[in-house]
Amino acid sequence: MGSLYSHFLPPDRIQHLAQKTGFTSEQIEHLHRRFMHISGDEETIRKEHFNNIPDLMLNPIRSKIIEAFFDKRNLGQDSTGCVNEINFEDFLIIMSYFKPLEENANPERVQCNRNEKLRFLFNMFDSDNDGKINLTEYKHVIEQMLSQNPHIGKELASSVADAAMLEAATICVGHMEPDQVYEGITFEDFLKIWTNSDIETKMNVRFLNMDSAIPLCR
Amino acid sequence: MEEWENVAGKLFSTWFTVVILVILLPSMLGVSLGITELYMKILVWILEWATLRMQRGAKEGKKVDCTASNGIIQRDESSSMVEEITELRKRDFELTDIFYFSKKGFEAIVEDEVTQRFTSEELVSWNLLTRTNNNFQYISLRLTILWGLGVFIRYCILLPLRITLAVIGISWLVIGTTLVGMMPNSRIKSWLSDLAHLMCYRICARALSATIYFHNKENRPKKGGICVANHTSPIDIVILAVDGCYAMVGQVHGGLMGVIQRAMVKACPHVWFERSEMKDRHLVTKRLRDHVADKTKLPILIFPEVWPGTCINNTSVMMFKKGSFEIGGTIYPVSLKYDPQFGDAFWNSSKYSMVNYLLRMMTSWAIVCSVWYLPPMTRKEGEDAVQFANRVKAAIARQGGLEDLSWDGGLKRAKVKETFREEQQRNYSRIIVGGDCK
Numbered sequence: 158m159g160s161l162y163s164h165f166l167p168p169d170r171i172q173h174l175a176q177k178t179g180f181t182s183e184q185i186e187h188l189h190r191r192f193m194h195i196s197g198d199e200e201t202i203r204k205e206h207f208n209n210i211p212d213l214m215l216n217p218i219r220s221k222i223i224e225a226f227f228d229k230r231n232l233g234q235d236s237t238g239c240v241n242e243i244n245f246e247d248f249l250i251i252m253s254y255f256k257p258l259e260e261n262a263n264p265e266r267v268q269c270n271r272n273e274k275l276r277f278l279f280n281m282f283d284s285d286n287d288g289k290i291n292l293t294e295y296k297h298v299i300e301q302m303l304s305q306n307p308h309i310g311k312e313l314a315s316s317v318a319d320a321a322m323l324e325a326a327t328i329c330v331g332h333m334e335p336d337q338v339y340e341g342i343t344f345e346d347f348l349k350i351w352t353n354s355d356i357e358t359k360m361n362v363r364f365l366n367m368d369s370a371i372p373l374c375r
Numbered sequence: 376m377e378e379w380e381n382v383a384g385k386l387f388s389t390w391f392t393v394v395i396l397v398i399l400l401p402s403m404l405g406v407s408l409g410i411t412e413l414y415m416k417i418l419v420w421i422l423e424w425a426t427l428r429m430q431r432g433a434k435e436g437k438k439v440d441c442t443a444s445n446g447i448i449q450r451d452e453s454s455s456m457v458e459e460i461t462e463l464r465k466r467d468f469e470l471t472d473i474f475y476f477s478k479k480g481f482e483a484i485v486e487d488e489v490t491q492r493f494t495s496e497e498l499v500s501w502n503l504l505t506r507t508n509n510n511f512q513y514i515s516l517r518l519t520i521l522w523g524l525g526v527f528i529r530y531c532i533l534l535p536l537r538i539t540l541a542v543i544g545i546s547w548l549v550i551g552t553t554l555v556g557m558m559p560n561s562r563i564k565s566w567l568s569d570l571a572h573l574m575c576y577r578i579c580a581r582a583l584s585a586t587i588y589f590h591n592k593e594n595r596p597k598k599g600g601i602c603v604a605n606h607t608s609p610i611d612i613v614i615l616a617v618d619g620c621y622a623m624v625g626q627v628h629g630g631l632m633g634v635i636q637r638a639m640v641k642a643c644p645h646v647w648f649e650r651s652e653m654k655d656r657h658l659v660t661k662r663l664r665d666h667v668a669d670k671t672k673l674p675i676l677i678f679p680e681v682w683p684g685t686c687i688n689n690t691s692v693m694m695f696k697k698g699s700f701e702i703g704g705t706i707y708p709v710s711l712k713y714d715p716q717f718g719d720a721f722w723n724s725s726k727y728s729m730v731n732y733l734l735r736m737m738t739s740w741a742i743v744c745s746v747w748y749l750p751p752m753t754r755k756e757g758e759d760a761v762q763f764a765n766r767v768k769a770a771i772a773r774q775g776g777l778e779d780l781s782w783d784g785g786l787k788r789a790k791v792k793e794t795f796r797e798e799q800q801r802n803y804s805r806i807i808v809g810g811d812c813k
Contacts, residue, residue: 188485191485207484210483210484213480213484216476216480217476218473218476222480222484252485255478278477302473302476360474360478361478362478362482
């Protein structure tokens with residue numbers, strides 16, 4: 158299926174997107190080509206489209222990552238739940254979560270950026286959107302991550318999750334009464350775990366400036 | 376028989392002259408003939424053509440991809456080797472792995488430049504041809520032949536050449552610095568010593584097949600300062616020293632290293648410590664402070680992750696990490712990043728010995744890396760060493776698009792112990808990484 162991309166992004170749309178997301182126009186064009194490639198030249202992407210990316214299939218938390226693209230909370234919408242398909246603008250909005258902060262940003266901006274990124278990750282854990290990561294959700298993610306290794310059984314994953322949850326509780330709540338139940342990691346607790354570290358920079362993906370993107374067609 | 380000897384002799388001498396003219400002289404003078412760039416372009420072109428031709432030849436009607444690309448070398452975002460390294464280091468808390476995987480997954484979505492051109496089988500072939508340490512898999516006869524040819528070229532042509540260069544480089548370092556050391560102290564002496572050091576390092580870099588791209592040269596470290604860089608492989612020193620003269624810091628060794636160290640110190644002052652001195656943190660800091668205070672001395676080169684010293688010596692690592700920032704003076708951060716495209720510079724010290732590692736370096740097609748010089752930083756009022764360390768670390772990480780490095784500036788990590796074996800815990804990442812390009 159020879160595909161000459163019939164896409165065309167009008168310049169004012171590019172401008173609008175550039176302002177909204179912070180990418181340069183060359184980067185937007187490049188990402189648009191990528192979007193088209195993933196969607197098979199359609200206007201929107203659905204979850205099945207992500208199955209065609211071989212590198213992604215190797216990733217243990219791929220389902221969480223894919224879900225994150227369709228999560229209304231990440232798309233900046235007020236309601237909760239998932240959408241079925243996303244257009245290019247939504248795609249770019251999710252992309253911008255991984256953009257590194259510009260240099261010389263003031264501390265407020267740094268804090269804001271950090272919160273946004275950690276919120277994105279928090280949402281990945283918190284699948285029922287109750288604002289807390291409870292033990293089940295946590296276990297689920299850990300099991301997914303460990304699922305690639307055939308040597309680690311479910312019980313081990315379970316105990317890892319339990320221990321990690323306990324550690325999180327210790328950091329967040331401190332000493333707990335014997336009958337106190339730790340309900341789950343709230344977003345504030347989540348932030349607390351990561352104070353004093355620039356952990357959000359681990360999420361940075363450096364987008365190069367495309368000097369001259371010359372389409373190479375075979 | 377005589378004719379053979381004659382022929383062999385002539386061949387050898389011509390080869391030798393070629394080596395000197397084409398490789399030694401330009402690298403000594405710091406001039407680039409552009410051969411390396413040409414070599415890499417040709418290499419990419421050949422290997423790509425071979426990979427595609429072989430796999431796609433049979434499949435007609437393949438989808439025609441229009442990809443926007445400046446060639447396979449240009450990636451849209453940071454390449455994955457450093458992440459793999461960080462992944463394999465000691466990490467304690469489960470939660471951090473989420474960051475790594477989400478980023479990796481994300482990168483796969485954003486750009487799959489290589490896989491966009493190739494299908495996954497082709498990707499395997501590509502990896503087979505370009506990487507030294509890939510386990511051999513039989514895919515097709517033609518590919519095996521090509522791979523064999525590649526191995527032959529690398530081991531029988533490139534390797535002897537590089538070993539020759541390495542020998543020349545090291546012996547030149549010893550001889551050159553000893554000669555310069557005999558001169559009385561003067562400006563000419565320091566200029567000559569710089570020249571001697573630079574030449575030697577340039578030759579050694581060529582020997583290691585390193586192709587280095589420098590950025591922001593205006594921020595190069597100046598005298599009396601401290602150069603701080605992230606440490607990713609044992610050959611970092613050689614790479615940085617190609618473009619500037621630094622005073623090295625390290626432990627006194629015996630043997631060949633000792634000879635080199637003693638020779639180097641004759642030409643210009645480096646800081647070598649006895650083993651016993653290294654344990655005394657205050658002594659170390661004091662000596663370095665004295666060195667830095669003297670503005671005529673070269674900037675010292677420090678890798679805070681393996682402080683003190685520039686060797687991967689894990690005995691005193693924990694003790695001094697923030698010590699490097701307590702010396703004072705101006706810090707010139709440098710960000711170093713390797714592109715694993717044609718060769719992997721990562722050294723798994725538990726798996727391979729140093730000699731094995733060097734051999735792998737010399738038999739790879741090329742080691743490509745980028746060096747960014749960052750603007751100088753000083754410690755602000757009211758900032759303690761830990762915060763300063765974090766600030767510098769963040770700047771370096773940001774520049775290279777690297778993962779935030781785990782320089783332990785007092786980072787509190789939750790330790791999850793006893794419920795699982797750490798080894799098994801690491802394995803899952805190895806499986807992922809094993810399926811990738813390592």
